[in-house]
Amino acid sequence: MERQKHGSQDRVPGGTIPFLWAQSLYVLCCLLHDRYLTPAELDPLSRRLLATEKRPPCEVQVVILAEGRNVKEELLRNEIEVQMISELESKYAVLPASVFAKILQRVGQSTKLNLSGRPADRDVQLLSTSRLYHVGNKLVAFTPQFMDVRRSHLVYDIRVLMDEWSSELYYIYNSWNSVSISGRPLVVLVISDNMLQTDAVVEDTSRSFITDITQKSQKSAVLGALKKIKNGYIGGARVVMGNISDFSSTTSVSKLEFQDGSVEQLFTTNGEAQPRSLPRETPYESGTPRGTLRRSDSVRGRWFKQFNTVQAASMRHRSIVLDSNDADLLKLRLANATVKKIMEPTVEEEEAPQHTHLLSSYHTDSIGENSKERLQHSQLEEMEVADLITMLAETTLLDEQASIIHFLWLKLGPNFDTKLANIGGVTVRILIEEVYIKACESRDWSWARLTAGLLKKQLDELEKAVTHLLVRQKQITVGMPSKNEEAITIPKNKEELLQIFTRCYSEDPNSFILAQELIVSLGSLVRTDPRLFVEMFRLRIGLIIQVLASELARLRNLNAEAASQHLLSVSPFELKSMLLSLLSGRLLEESAGPGTENEFGVKGLRTGIGSFRKQIEERKSMRERAKSMRARLRSSENLVGKKMASSSASKLSFASLTAPTVANAEESPSDSEDSLAGEEFQFGIWLRHRRIDGALNRVPSNFYANLWDTVRMFPHGISIDGIVLSYGLTQEMTRNEIKFALQVEQVLNQIAEPEYRELIVEVLTLLGKLRLLLMADPQIPDGRPFEVEYVLQHANRVFVEHNAEMGTIVLECCGSGIGCDGARGICRHFYDTAPAGEFGTVHYVIRAAMDIFAPS
Incomplete structure (x- = not known):
């Protein structure tokens, strides 16, 4: 009507929002009509479809590519047929995720608006690399970022990488099907020769057997993961393996279009690292890439004294600096069985490796500290730089190369120019970078971690x-x-x-x-x-x-x-x-x-007072058997003495029969003590549990909320190791407030001994259930904060008295008034008792709480 006769219809203003809404719908409809958009892009959750119309979960398409012919042949011997990267058709290209990050840098880049584009250090998400991209005339697939070996040394651990394969493929499978993205996901995984090696370069002969086992297990991990992919199921994800040309018609495809063709220049880089400063005159042995240090043989024989000095100085920095100020850490460092340390203190010190830190935090006497520093300083000064460079040029072993370069780092700093092979600009930092790469490739984790930390x-x-x-x-x-x-x-x-x-x-x-x-x-x-x-x-x-x-x-x-x-x-x-x-x-x-x-x-070892008593009974019976055996042995020796001259044959027969018995009987002074020490070490299971839980700050479920209720029971608060949790905290903070939990944890962390901390946690847990235990209101002390340690000390006394009556092993220490080395005066067998059970720590803590809080 309005078109036929302009102005015939009344105009009603509808506002700007309906107008813009209508315009937006019109633009979207035009884009759909001209096929610039697909319905799946507007509706990624597939809400336009009925529940019965939704497609079944799609499989993750996996393409396995071999880096070289050796890898392809090795996989073929294990019935896994793959393509090499060089065998791909010319229209396909496979590039690392780092190249994709460079391409995405162009997104949003504008010099006129002073926009730098997408940050280069931002991670490339996994779903972004799970599709094909039209770039110019090519279909480009990008390998996942977790396959990039330049990320960290963790990628060189094949078992870590296989775990990532499993978890990331499941993530793609789950995420892709939850949003119903158009097309199927495509993941390209490249197998390198380093992933299938079974003979890594090992300089230390003592580690060669273990390293060979590790390499074989890593190779089997790769082959096992590939066979799972070939069979169609890995880590909870349904997958299908094939060539990239087989999946081009079913894979999700996106376009990357730019005004100029400069992006295609990135195809020639193949994601290579920047050129290294060192020359490549002599390649690595065993085909390891990027080797620039000259390869010859070991210098340990020709430069024995000098290399020992270098290695000693280097080894001082190849361990963790332990902090001796914290008694908690001191306890953990002495977590071994104390029996052996008491028996052989001097032998252990003599056999201990002569490794100390140049920048040690240990607190020793000042005379020893000064002499040690003078020795280290003299060792650094007496070595000539020319000798070090000569040794570095002659050595062939990674451990020797790394020790010398590390010594140069300590002596001259990272920016010193070694002029190795008469080439300028070869600084110590560059050599450390190369040692890091070589250590990662040979999976020498000690050197990999040290060089990564230095850099x-x-x-x-x-x-x-x-x-x-x-x-x-x-x-x-x-x-x-x-x-x-x-x-x-x-x-x-x-x-x-x-x-x-x-x-x-x-x-x-x-x-x-x-x-x-x-x-x-x-x-x-x-x-x-x-x-x-x-x-x-x-x-x-x-x-x-x-x-x-x-x-x-x-x-x-x-x-x-x-x-x-x-x-x-x-x-x-x-x-x-x-x-x-x-x-x-x-x-x-x-x-x-x-x-x-x-x-x-x-x-998983089961322990507790039940097995505790059983082992004690077994030990008593063993002692009785040993006594009777020694008595029989003495009588038999007397009998043999009387009949010594009877015949040599009978003497030989008797010796052969009694040799095992004599050996077993005569081991009582030393070997039996070692066996008893081994049995005592088995008693340390719950002690170890408490030490570990204390160090990890682990507490029971709802501990902090229940402790909030416990503090409210005491008008003057509770005291833990001399620090008071006042009643006012419950007025300032709510029951489930994290600030209260952090306040409590700060108090508990003041306790140096982790096992004592765990027993305090057990006592605090039971104090929250006093009313339930006593069936009445507890008698709370007035006038001062209640000391939680008093309950624990009383429980320890009850434990010692009870076990002394039963004649258990406690009689050998606290039960006889001798005392033991338990923290804070608590019997070490109490630390080593299971929490639950008829004779558990909870039983004795409850008895102590009833004695203290029972109404009169």
Whole structure:
């Protein structure tokens, strides 16, 4: 009507919003009509479809490519047929995610508007690399970012990489199907020769057998993952394996269009690293790339004295700096069985490796400290630079090369120009970079961690891991307690995290990188299994390192420094497995034998006063049998003395029959003590549990909320180790407020002994149930804060008296008034008693609480 006769219709203003809404719908309809948009792009959740019309879950398409012909033939021998990268059709290109990041830098870039575009250091998300891209005349596939070996040394651990394969493929499968993206996902995985090696370069003959086993297990891990992909199922994800040309018609495809063709120039880079300053005159042996140091043979024989000086100075920096100011850490370093330390104190000191730190934090007498510093200074000064360069040019072994370069770093600094092979600009920093790459490729984790710490490298996953922990209300502290511990309570960017780690580990490059590994592992575990972190509000990385070192000291019978050095040589996968074992409350034990996938395992050992008494009875019966055996032996020896001249044949027969008996009987002074010490060590299971839980700040579920109720029961508050939690805290903070939990944890962290801390936690847990235990209102002391330690001390007295009446092993120490080495005067057998059960610690704490709080 309005078109036929203009102005015939009344005009009603509808406002700007309906007009813009209509215009937007019109523009979208035009884009759909002209096929610039698809319905799936406007409706990624597929809400336009009925429930019965939604497509079934799509599989993840996986393309396996071999880096070279050797890899292809090796996989073919294992019935896995793949293509090489060079065999791809010309219209396809496979590039690393780093090239994709450079391309995405162009997005949003505008010189007129002064816009720099997408930041280059921002991660490329996994779903972005799970599709094909039209760039010019090519279809480009990008490998996932977790396959980039330049991210960190963790990628070189094949078992860590295989775990990432499994988890990331499941993430793609789950995410892609939850949003119903048009097309199927495509993941390109490149297998390199280093991933299938079974003969890594090993200089130390004592480690060659173990390293060969590790390499074989890593190769089997790769082949096992590839066979799972070939079979169509891995890590909960349905996958299908094929060539990239087979999937081009079913894969999700996007376009990358730019005004100029400069992006296509990136195809020729292939994501290579920038050219290295060192020449490439002599390549690596065994085909390892980028070797520039001259290869000859060992210099240990020709330069024996000089190299020993170099290695000694280098080894002093190849262990973790332990903080001796904290008695808690001192306890953890002495977590081994005390029996052996009492029996052989001097032997252990003599056999201990002569490794100390140039920048040590140990507190010894000033005379020894000064003489040690003078010795270190003289060792650094007496070595001529020309001799060091000559040794470096002649050596062929990675360990020798790394020791010499590390010595140059300590003596002359990172910017010293070595002029190696008469080439200028070859600084010590460049050589350390090359040592880092070689150590990663040969999987020498000790040197990889040390060089990464010297270069202040930062793991790409660190920032995400910190965020994952913080959003789940898990705070982190880095550094050694009582020295330079610093808390991370809010998310930080990479620069801020680097500054924190530099401040906390300025003198300890090993812990600089080891702490990052632990945080990355904790971030991964808190995502996959958050139940491990229940009621743990603050994760103290320094204490966790000490716990791991003490467990290694127990397993390998090492001293503290040797255990810390051994911890640095553990692979990232084994380190994560050890951390998982400790967090899950299981005890770390040696694996059953060589060839297993892990070097360490977990062993669930049942203990408690029941098995405690059973073992005591067995020990008593063993003593009685030993006494009767010795009596029979004496009588038989007398009989033999009388019949000595009877015949040589009978004497020989008697000797052969009684030899085992004599050996068993005569081992009583020493060997039997060792066996008893081994049995006593088995008694330390619950003591170890309490030490580990105390170091991890682990408390029972709802502990802080229940403690809030407990504090309200006491008008003057409660005292823990001399620090008072006042009644006023319950007025200022709510029951479930995290500030109250942090306040309580700050008080508990003042307790130096972790096992004593755990018993205090058990007492506090039971104090919250006084009314339930007494069936009446408890009699609360007036006039002063109640000391929680009083309940624990009374429970210990009840425990000692009860076990003395039963005649248990407590009679050998506290039951006879002798006393033992338990922390804070508590019997060490009380620490080693299971919490639950008829004779558990809870039983004695309840009896003590009823004696103290029972109404008169």
